[in-house]
Amino acid sequence: xxxxxxxxxxxxxxxxxxxxxxxxxxxxxxxxxxxxxxxxxxxxxxxxxxxxxxxxxxxxxxxxxxxxxxxxxxxxxxxxxxxxxxxxxxxxxxxxxxxxxxxxxxxxxxxxxxxxxxxxxxxxxxxxxxxxxxxxxxxxxxxxxxxxxxxxxxxxxxxxxxxxxxxxxxxxxxxxxxxxxxxxxxxxxxxxxxxxxxxxxxxxxxxxxxxxxxxxxxxxxxxxxxxxxxxxxxxxxxxxxxxxxxxxxxxxxxxxxxxxxxxxxxxxxxxxxxxxxxxxxxxxxxxxxxxxxxxxxxxxxxxxxxxx
Amino acid sequence: xxxxxxxxxxxxxxxxxxxxxxxxxxxxxxxxxxxxxxxxxxxxxxxxxxxxxxxxxxxxxxxxxxxxxxxxxxxxxxxxxxxxxxxxxxxxxxxxxxxxxxxxxxxxxxxxxxxxxxxxxxxxxxxxxxxxxxxxxxxxxxxxxxxxxxxxxxxxxxxxxxxxxxxxxxxxxxxxxxxx
Numbered sequence: 001x002x003x004x005x006x007x008x009x010x011x012x013x014x015x016x017x018x019x020x021x022x023x024x025x026x027x028x029x030x031x032x033x034x035x036x037x038x039x040x041x042x043x044x045x046x047x048x049x050x051x052x053x054x055x056x057x058x059x060x061x062x063x064x065x066x067x068x069x070x071x072x073x074x075x076x077x078x079x080x081x082x083x084x085x086x087x088x089x090x091x092x093x094x095x096x097x098x099x100x101x102x103x104x105x106x107x108x109x110x111x112x113x114x115x116x117x118x119x120x121x122x123x124x125x126x127x128x129x130x131x132x133x134x135x136x137x138x139x140x141x142x143x144x145x146x147x148x149x150x151x152x153x154x155x156x157x158x159x160x161x162x163x164x165x166x167x168x169x170x171x172x173x174x175x176x177x178x179x180x181x182x183x184x185x186x187x188x189x190x191x192x193x194x195x196x197x198x199x200x201x202x203x204x205x206x207x208x209x210x211x212x213x214x215x216x217x218x219x220x221x222x223x224x225x226x227x228x229x230x231x232x233x234x235x236x237x238x239x240x241x242x243x244x245x246x247x248x249x250x251x252x253x254x255x256x257x258x259x260x261x262x263x264x265x266x267x268x269x270x271x272x273x274x275x276x277x278x279x280x281x282x283x284x285x286x287x288x289x290x291x292x293x294x295x296x297x298x299x300x301x302x303x304x305x306x307x308x
Numbered sequence: 309x310x311x312x313x314x315x316x317x318x319x320x321x322x323x324x325x326x327x328x329x330x331x332x333x334x335x336x337x338x339x340x341x342x343x344x345x346x347x348x349x350x351x352x353x354x355x356x357x358x359x360x361x362x363x364x365x366x367x368x369x370x371x372x373x374x375x376x377x378x379x380x381x382x383x384x385x386x387x388x389x390x391x392x393x394x395x396x397x398x399x400x401x402x403x404x405x406x407x408x409x410x411x412x413x414x415x416x417x418x419x420x421x422x423x424x425x426x427x428x429x430x431x432x433x434x435x436x437x438x439x440x441x442x443x444x445x446x447x448x449x450x451x452x453x454x455x456x457x458x459x460x461x462x463x464x465x466x467x468x469x470x471x472x473x474x475x476x477x478x479x480x481x482x483x484x485x486x487x488x
Contacts, residue, residue, distance in 0.1 A: 005478070005479070005482050006420055006423070006424065006478050007474075007475040007476070007478035007479040007482065011471060014471060014474065014475070015443060015471070017420065017424060018424070018439060018443035018444070019443050019444075019446070021421060021424050021425070021428075021443075021444070022443065022444040022445075024421050025337075025425075025444070027330075027333060027334050027337060028333045028334075028336075028337050028345040028346055029330070029333065030326075030329040030330060030333060030346070030349075039326070039329075040325065040329045040333075040346060040349060040350060040353075041322050041323075041325040041326040041329055042322065043350060044321075044322065044325050044350055044353045044354065044357075045318055045319070045321070045322040045325070047350065047354055048318050048321065048354065048357055049318060052354055053354040053355075053357040053358045
C-alpha cells in the first residue's frame, strides 16, 4: 500500500493497474432489471420485431426502455451529473458510499438553500430537457422545528433508543464520551435502506451544526454493493481529506455545505437529504457511518473512535 | 449463428446480442461515460442488425460490432466545452465481497483506484478509448484498431501517449486524495 506512487512505477505496473481497474468500474449492466424488466437483448429483439431496424432509426426517438418511471429517474441522474459539471468520481472503499466531485451550485435544486452558489455555471442545453425529477433537498429551516432535535429534517420515523438494534437489523453504536451523552432522538428511514440517524441537541459540548437546534447527527446504514449506496455531490469549495478512524480509512469533508443523494438498489436516485455541513465518513465492516458536527476534524475523529 | 441472423432469424440475433451486450455496454460507457450506455447499445445493435448483410463473412464479429457501438456512443457525447472533465464511476468494492479480487485488482488500493479514475477522466476522448479497449476490454491491437476505426500504428502510438499523460496527471493528483 505505502509503496512507490503509481506514476513512478514501470509501464507494466501501470498497465496491470489499468487492467485491475476494470474490475472496479461501475459498468452498466444489461439486465434483466431487479424490477423484473426485460434484458437488453430482449428489448433489442422486440424493437426489431416492431420494425425499428430499418437502418433509419432516428436517434433519440422512440427508444424503448425497461420502465418509463425508471427511465425518467435515470435521465434525471444523467442530467444531474451533467449539471454538476463532474470533475471526477471515486469509490472510497466505504461500503455504500461514493463521492462525486462536482458543483452543487450548478444543480437547479441548489438555489435558495444554504449552499452558496459559487460562480454558478448555467446549463443552457440541459434547460431544454423535460423537467427532470431531481430530488429536491428540503430547505433548511431557520428555526428549530417543534419536537425533539431533528424533527424538521427528513430522517424518517422516530424510534426509541431501546429498539435501535431490533429495528435497524444491526448493532447501532453510540459515542462513549460522557460529555456527549446519549442522543436526544433517534430515527429510522425505511425508504433509504433502513438508515438510522441519531440526533443530539445543542449544548456546551456540541455547538450548533448548520441545522438549527442540532448539535450533532450520527447516521448509520448498511451499505453494500447490492443494497444501494449514497452519492454525495460536492462543490469546488468543499474539501475531502483522507483521515484514519481506528486505523481504518475515513474521510473528513468540510467547507461549503454539500448534499447527499441516495441511490437505490437499481442504481437511481430515490431520495435526497438536505444540505449537510462538516462530516466524517467511515465504515466498520458492512456498516457505514456519517458524523455531522461543527466541532472540527480532530474532535469528530475522537468521537468516532469512542463509539461502542 | 451469424448466418442465421443475417437470414433474418431474430432469435439467433438475440442470442448474438446477449453474447456481446456486456462488452458493448462497457465500450459505450468508456467512450461516452456521460451518455446512457444502454440506449446507445440498443440503437447500435439495431443498426448492426440492419447492417448485417454488409458484414464480411468470416471476419471477426466482435470488433465489427464494437465499431458500431463506439460510433453510436461518440454521437452521444456532449460537446467538449460542456464537460469540465469526465468520470468513469467506481463500483463499490465491499471488503466482504464473496468474490476474491483478481491479482491485478489487489495491486491497486482504493485510493489509487480513485486517483487512476480521476486521471483517466482528464485524458482526451481518443486516449481514453484506446485505454478502455486495450486494458478494460483486453482487445488486441488489431481488434482495437478495428473497433476504434484507426490504423494499428495509431493504436500503438496513442496507447503510449495515453500512458504518458496518465503518469503526468497521476503525479499532479498525487498531492491529495481530492483537492477538487
